Amino acid sequence: MEGLFGKLHLVLLILSSSIFTVSTRTISFEFDSITPDAYSNFTLLGSSAISNGALQITPDTLNSGFIRNKSGRIMYNKPFELWEESSNSSPGWVASFTTTFVVNLFSLANVSRGEGLAFVIAPDLNMPSNSEGQYLGLTNSTTDGNVSNHLIAIELDTAKQEFDPDDSHIGLNINSVRSNWTESNIAITSSYMSMNNMVKDYVKQSSYLGFSASTGKDAQLNAVRKWSLTLNTNQGNNDSFAWKKITIGVVVPSLLLLIVCVASVGYYLHKKRASDDPVILGVLKRLPGTPREFKFNDLKNATNNFDEKLKLGQGGFGVVFKGIIHKENIEVAVKKFSRESMKGKDDFLAELTIINRLRHKNLVQLLGWCYKQGMLLLVYEYMPNGSLDCHLFGGPEKILSWENRCKIILGVASALHYLHNEYDQKVLHRDLKASNIMLDSELNARLGDFGLARALENGKTSYAELGGVAGTLGYIAPECFLTGKASRDSDIYGFGAVVLEVMCGQRPWTKIAGFQALVDWVWSLYREGRILEAMDERIGNNYVLVEAERLLLLGLACSHPLAKDRPKSQVLLQMISGSLPIPYIPLFKPAFLWPTVDSTDDETLTRTTGQMSKPSSSCA
Template identity: 55%
Template sequence: MGLRLKLFILTFLLSMVFSETQGRRTIEKPGPFDKSDHDVFEVLGSGGINNGALQVTPDSGGDFDLSKKSGRIMLKESFKIHDKVARVASFNTTFFINIQNRISTSSHGEGMAFVIAPDLVLPPGSEGQYLGLTNATTDGKATNRLVAIEFDTFKQDFDPNDNHIGLNINSVKSELNVSLSDSGIQLVPEVAKNFTIWIQYDGLNKILQVFMVGEKNPEPAERRPSVPVMTKKDLDIAKYVSEHSYFGFAASTGSAIELHCVLGWNLTVDEAPEDEGLMIEAKIALGVGVALLVILLAGWWIQRILYKKYKTANDPTIRGTLQSLPGTPREFRYRDLKVATDNFNEKNKLGQGGFGVVYKGLLSKESLQIAVKRFSRDNIKSKDDFLAELTIINRLRHKHLVKLLGWCYKNGKLLLVYEYMPNGSLDAHIFCGAEKETLRWDLRYQIISGVASALHYVHNEYEQKVVHRDLKASNIMLDSSFNARLGDFGLARAIENGKTSYAELEGVPGTLGYIAPECLHTGKATRESDIYGFGAVVLEVVCGQRPWTKIGGFCFLVDWVWSLHRDGRILEAVDERLRGGYVAEEAERLLLLGLACSHPNGSERPKTQAVLQIASGLLPVPYVPPFRPAFVWPSAGAVEENIDSEYTDDSTVTISH
C-alpha cells in the first residue's frame, strides 16, 4: 500500500475519532481600537470605545462626572468552556492596560478585572467596590457563574491593600490575593505606565498563572517574565462558570476615580468539545478497535519520519531556487548554528517579528558573531517567506544594508544567517528609558542619512526596483560605529521589469503609523509609500516619540509636529532629552524633511535623490504648507500619466498591527 493511501486512510479514521475534540479559537486585537470594533465587542454600562482604547469606565473626555460608574466590555461571541464529562478548556490571554488618575495621585479607585461571565449583562449597582462584577444583592452567590482576575486599586475592609491582584469566584472577596508591591509593581503610579499582563489557564492540570510587567514605553512588552505574580493550583473553573461563557473586562469607580483602558488584547481558547462527539467516538472505537488504531499510528509515524527525511533532502522548490541564485550564498550546517546559538537559547534572543525569531550566535571556529533568523510560520508560509527574503537580500550590496552571510535548510527548519550588529536596533537607543543615555544628535543625523542612502539604493540603484514595505526604527540596525544598516527584508519585494506593481491577495503589511494613507485605500504599497515610512522614522528619531504617540492634543506625532510648524515653533518638537545638544539648522531641516515625506498625497513627497541632497544640506527643503493637506484620491488619468514615475510602482501588501 502506497504512503499517500495509508496516510489518507489514517487521516480519515482519525478525523472521525477526533472530529469533536478541542478546537482552538484565537481573537487578536492588538489595538488601537476604533468604532469598527463595536462589531466584535459588546459595550455595557458606562464604558466606550474611543481614543484608540477600550474604555471600560468613562475616559476623561466629555463634561460629566466620572465617579460611581461601572462598565463591562465583552466579546460578543461565547466560548465552550467545559462539557458534561468535565473536559475543560485551556486558554491563554495577553492584554495591555493602563490604569491612571489624572485628577489626583493620592486617591484612586476602584479597579478593573479580566472576567469570564455567563452572559452579556452588567449587574445594576455594580459600581464602587463591586468592580462591575456583582452588586450588594448578588455578591457571593453561585448563580453569578463568573471567575475574574481583579486588579484592585482601592482597599476595602476585606482587601490586603490598595495595590493587589486577586482571584475572584462569584464575589469581589477574592479567593486568593497577591500584593503587587512585593513585585515592585504599582498599578496606579505617579507617572502613567502601561502594563502587559499574561493569564494562562491549563484546563487539563487545573492550574492558573498570571504574569505582569510594567512598561514606560507606549507599546506592549514582547517577552513574558519567567516568574508569575500569582499561581493557583487545583482550580477547576468548570465548577463555577457556565458551559458557554463570555470573555471580557469589567471595571468600576467609586467616590475616588481613575481611568481603565485596554490598549490591546489577544486571546486563544482551546475549547471543550461538543457533547455529541462522545457518540461518534464510541462508534468508531467499537468499529475500529484500540489495537488497530495503535498499529496504524505506529506505522504512520515511522513512514512520516522517513517521508519527511526524503522530502527535506529532495525539496525541488528550495534547492532549485537556491541553485539559481547568483553567487549561491553560503550554506551553513544546522548543527553549527545550533551550537552557535546554544540551541536557540532564549537568552540569545535578539528580537521577534511576524515571520520568525532572531538569535545571537558565535561561530567559535571562525570567531564570527552572527544573527540567525529562524522562520516560525507554518511550513508552506515559512518556505515562501524564506525564499522571498533570501532572493531579495542575497543580491543587495550596500554599506547601509544588513549583510546576508548565508542560509540553512535542515529537517524542515529554515534559517537565514546575517552579520551581527553589536549596537542592536535603532528603536532600542531612541526609546531606551531613563536608565540609559539617549542617542547623541550627531549620531541621529548620521543614522538618518544612512537610511536615506540605503533607501535610494533599493529604489533606484539596484538592478530591480525594490520596495521595503516595513520601514521603521526597529528594522534599522546599528553597527559598532552606530552606522545605520537597513534590515528585515521579510516583506520586501522586487518589481519585475516592465511592470509597475507587485500584488498579493492578503492585504497591506507594515506597522500602523508608518503606513501611507493611500495604502489603506488602495491596498498597495509603492516606493512613495516607503518614503512615507521614512518620514515617520525621521520624526521619530528627531522627536524621540513613536509615530502613534498622543501628544499636544493630537493622536499622531506627525499632526503635532505639523501644528508646531504652523505656529513657527517647530524646534519645540526636538527630543527634550537632548537638552539643547543639537544643531538647530540641522534639526529644522530634518523636521521639515520628515513632514515633506509625510505628505498625505504620494506625488507630493520628495524622491530619494532629493531626500539625500536635503539631508546633506545640498538642496533646500521643499515648501511645507502650514496645515497638513487632506488626502486626495488620484484620478485615473493622473495615475496613467505618471505610470513610469517613481510614485506609481505599486506593490500590494497585508496590514499587521
C-alpha cells in the same frame, strides 16, 4: 515598446524517484547569451527568429501590423528520452530535468497585450498551422484537445479567453490551450503544481523541449533571453532489481513541479508536509549570487540550541538570535522563521531572493542560509548596537547624540536611494521602521529585515498587495490602505515617519497634545512657528538649530498625505545635506484625497496575500 513583465525567471523541475538502484546519465546545456551562432542548436518554426540576443518566439519589430496574428516555436533540435516502461529485464525509469529561463514579454504602449508564451514538451519538430491568437502556437481549432498531440506546456498567458480565469495567469496545459490548472496573476513571485505519473501518460518517450508563443488582434513581443537545462536519465540496475523489489515494496511516484520566480524574490503557494522540501533546497542552491550554506548543527551550537536568552528580537516573520560560530570565531545574527507552514517558506524565499545580491554599506549583510529539518534560517552579520528602536526608547545609556542621529538618517536615506535607483532592480522595502534599522559598532545605520521587500520589474513603479496591506501601522502611507499598492513613494512615507521618530524621540502612532499621531502634532507646531519644540527632550539643546529644523521639515515633506508631493529618494541626500531645499510644506496638513493623481503609478505587480506587522519590537 514598454515592459509588460520585464524579466521573468522560470524554473521548471520534474522530479522522479525509484525504488531501484540507478545509474545516471546527465545531459545539460546553457545559453547564457543567445547569438546567431545558436541557430545550429535550434529549429525555428512559424514566425520565430533569433535576434537581439534572444529567441524571438514571435516577431521582434515595432511594426504593429506585422506582429499581430503570428505564432512561432523555437525547439532544441535534439530529442530527449524522458522515460522507459518497466519490463522483465528493466525496472523502467522516468527522467528528471531542471530548466531555467529568463523571458521578456513586452507590449506596445497603451495597447492591450496578447497572447502569451509557453514552455512546451512536444513529440516532434512541427507546429500546427493557424495556431495564432488563443492557441499560443500549441494547437489550433482542429487539433486542440486531441490526445494524439502528446504535448505538455506551461503557459504564461497574457490575454483572457472565454475559458481563462483572467488575462494574466500561469497554466498547465495538456494537449490543449484549455489549462488543467491555473494560477492567476502571471506576475506573482512564485507558484508550483504537482501531478503524479503524468509524464509517461501524456508525452512521447522521445520528445523535444522548447518554447511557443503567439499574438492575436493584440500583440506583444515574446522573447527568451537565457535558457539552461540539465536532464538526468535514471536507468535501473538489473542486478539489484529483485532484492529491492522484495525488501522495499513501495514506489515513489513522479512529481512535476513548476516554480516561477520574478528578479529579486521566490514565493511558494502550495502546502507540503515533508520536513525537508527538495524543491526549496534546489531553488536556494541555484539562486544567483547565493551566499554560503551553513550547517544546521553549527548554527544550533552557535545559538545554544536557539536559547531564549540569546534572542535579539522578534517580528511577524521570525525570531532573531545572537550566535557565535565557534569554528570561525565570528558573531552572527540568526533569523529563525517562525512559521513552519508553506507560507513561512514563502517569506523565507522572498527575503533571500531579494537580499542575496544586495551590497551596500548601509544594508545589513547576509552571510548565508540553512534549511534543515523543515527549519528555515538566514544568517546575517551581527550588529553589536542592536536596533535604532532600542536606542531611541531604551535607557539613558543608549541616548543617541545629535551627530549620530544625523548620521543614521543619512545612512537610511543612502540605503533607500540604493534600493530604489542604484540596484539592478528597483526594490521596495515596504517596512521601513526604527526596529528594522540596525546599528553597527560605530552606530552607522544598516537597513535590514527584508521579509516584506519586493523587487519591481523594469518599467513598473508599484507593487499591489491583494488581501491585505503590507507594513507596520504608523509607517504605512495612507494610499496603501485604499489601493493595496506599495511604491517607492510609500517607502518615502515610511522614511518620513522614521525621520520624525529620530528627531522627536516619539513613536509615529503616539497620541500627543490631543493629536492622534506624531506627524499631526509636529505639523501643528510647524504651523505655529514652533517646530523645534518637537525635538527629543533627551538630547536637550545639544543639536544644530538649522539642521534640526531642516530634518523636521524633511520628515513632514516625506509624510505628505499625497504621494506625488513627497520628495523622491534620489534627492533625499541633497536635502539632508542642505544642497537642495526642502519642498514647500503647507501650513495646514493637506487632506488625503482619493483618487489621487499619481503619474508615476502606471503599472502594478500583484501577489495573493498581505502581511501587516504590529508596532512592536524587542531589544536585547
